[in-house]
Amino acid sequence: MRLLILGGTWFVGRVLAEDAVGRGWAVTTFNRGRSGPDVAGVHPLRGDRTDVQDLERLAAAGPWDAVVDVGGAEPRSVGLAAQVLGAQAGRYVFVSTVSVYRDWPASPVDESSPLHPGNPDLVVEDPRWDAVRYGPHKAGCEAAVRRSVSPDRLLMVRPGVVLGPYEYVGRLPWWLRRMARGGRVLAPAPADRPIQPVDVRDLASFLLDLIGRSASGIFNVAAPTGHATYGRMLDACAAATRDVRGADEIEVVWAEPDWLVEQGVRQWTEIPLWRVQPGTWRLDATRAAAAGLRCRPIEKTVLATWAWLAAGGAPVRHERQDEHGFDPDRERRLVDLWECRSQAASGEKGLV
Ligand SMILES: NC(=O)c1ccc[n+]([C@@H]2O[C@H](COP(=O)([O-])OP(=O)(O)OC[C@H]3O[C@@H](n4cnc5c(N)ncnc54)[C@H](OP(=O)(O)O)[C@@H]3O)[C@@H](O)[C@H]2O)c1
Known part of the structure; x- marks a missing residue:
């Protein structure tokens, strides 16, 4: 299994890389090398994901069975990556968030709930964290990925709160x-x-299992209510x-x-x-549970x-x-x- 992770050194991407290496997969990570050591056993490639030439150089290192965009948050560059790398990917995976739902956290949501309107061409001028813009931006990222990757090859996960080792949110x-x-x-x-927080290791394991089974579709990822x-x-x-x-x-x-x-x-x-x-805490994740998500005790x-x-x-x-x-x-x-x-x-x- 050849896997490319866009990112791979902070939290979700890091644990994903660790788990995939542990499975014996050939894992390439792509990042600027600014923010943390590479996971042992990966093949690290350096570059800036907002730079089309860096992405084209990266595409030349393919193909991969799956490309996972873990931390993408700017619609334009997420779309650019999907456009340049999509053809090199058997499966394209985007890690989204529950915040894309228009009515969360006011109301319970499932995968069919309405999303924020998202602009797939948006360039985010101010990269500082903004809780209000985060959801609409990630909705724009989802839309941008959809433009380049057909639904049968596209896997999206929308986690709720993710906890565990390496958590940087705090x-x-x-x-x-x-x-x-x-x-x-x-x-x-x-x-x-x-x-219903999900352990980052359970999220990573679920995602890799889905990739291993060539799954596609959209999955909320959270522990079952009452867990x-x-x-x-x-x-x-x-x-x-x-x-x-x-x-x-x-x-x-x-x-x-x-x-x-x-x-x-x-x-x-x-x-x-x-x-x-x-x-x-009423994120419906029954689809993920039916597809094999297993959540360890808090x-x-x-x-x-x-x-x-x-x-x-x-x-x-x-x-x-x-x-x-x-x-x-x-x-x-x-x-x-x-x-x-x-x-x-x-x-x-x-x-x-
Ligand atoms: N935490 C939660 O509770 C929660 C809940 C729901 C969803 N999520 C989603 O989970 C994901 C978390 O991802 P993560 O941050 O843990 O991912 P990660 O892949 O572990 O880390 C982010 C990576 O992006 C790289 N990067 C940043 N800017 C870059 C650039 N311009 N060019 C190339 N690489 C760049 C960083 O390395 P360099 O800086 O060295 O380039 C780093 O390797 C996010 O998509 C978030 O929306 C999180």
């Missing part, structure tokens, strides 16, 4: 470090809120970090979501992985991520890391406020 690493610090931890009730809960994730973070915390106890203070919203807590970032919109994802961090693992530096987590003083103030409010409420009840 969600689970923040929670792990927070639990390692101990003390009173502000968390969004209820503890049994279902969540994990917010409380289980935090318990696992507390358990994983027990050794570094020493005698410091953790007290998880579960505050009502409406109250957190009233306090102006930034959803999804200040408290990572928490959002009140009802569709957030505890294993948490443990592996902590093992990686504790061994000195450092993610690629990314601007999204800075937007995650609470300032400790603000967290302390909010915990005090919430506890005063709860005590006042129970006092009032006592008077009745």
Whole structure:
């Protein structure tokens, strides 16, 4: 199996490359060589994916059984890659996102849900991370790939939240470090809120299995609803970090979501992985499950991520890391406020 990965050194692409090399596949990665060591065993080629000459040089190194565009986020250059490399690819794969759905996270979505209108010719002038433009841009990327690759050769995955070793967004690493610090931890009730992040290793394995079977089509990728809960994730973070915390106890203070919203807590970032919109954790991934997606328990994802961090693992530096987590003083103030409010409420009840 000959596989070309556009990218391959940060997170999803990195794990994809590791898994494919482990399967004995001949793996070529294409990137600028700026942001991290190559995965051992790959054949690395250097170039800029926005440069048509670099892409043409890359195409000359083909053909491949599959080309996977992992991190593409600008419609014009994603389309250019598909146009130049498409003919060299038995199968063309684009890693998209749940954010392409117009109604996510307000509503549950499946693969037939409407997408954001996306412009396949868009050139992104400002490459900084922008949560509002991300979904429409990725929808434009999907449209751009579709222009050059016929549906029978095209495989698209739309993951929800991806966690695990090498995560550079900073969600689970923040929670792990927070639990390692101990003390009173502000968390969004209820503890049994279902969540459905997918482990990056399960995403990679699923994708390679699909490629190995010459599959095509579109697949949401997420753990089944009910596979994990917010409380289980935090318990696992507390358990994983027990050794570094020493005698410091953790007290998880579960505050009502409406109250957190009233306090102006930034959803999804200040408290990572928490959002009140009802569709957030209702991504329908039954098609992927039927096609073989298997999701390990959240505890294993948490443990592996902590093992990686504790061994000195450092993610690629990314601007999204800075937007995650609470300032400790603000967290302390909010915990005090919430506890005063709860005590006042129970006092009032006592008077009745
Ligand atoms: N994290 C989540 O929860 C989540 C959820 C849903 C979907 N997703 C999707 O998952 C994907 C994550 O991908 P990843 O970032 O982990 O992929 P990756 O393939 O591991 O890393 C990105 C690669 O792109 C290369 N690159 C960047 N700019 C380049 C350029 N101009 N020319 C050539 N190479 C370039 C980087 O290397 P150099 O910098 O050295 O060039 C790096 O190797 C994204 O598509 C994202 O939309 C993520």
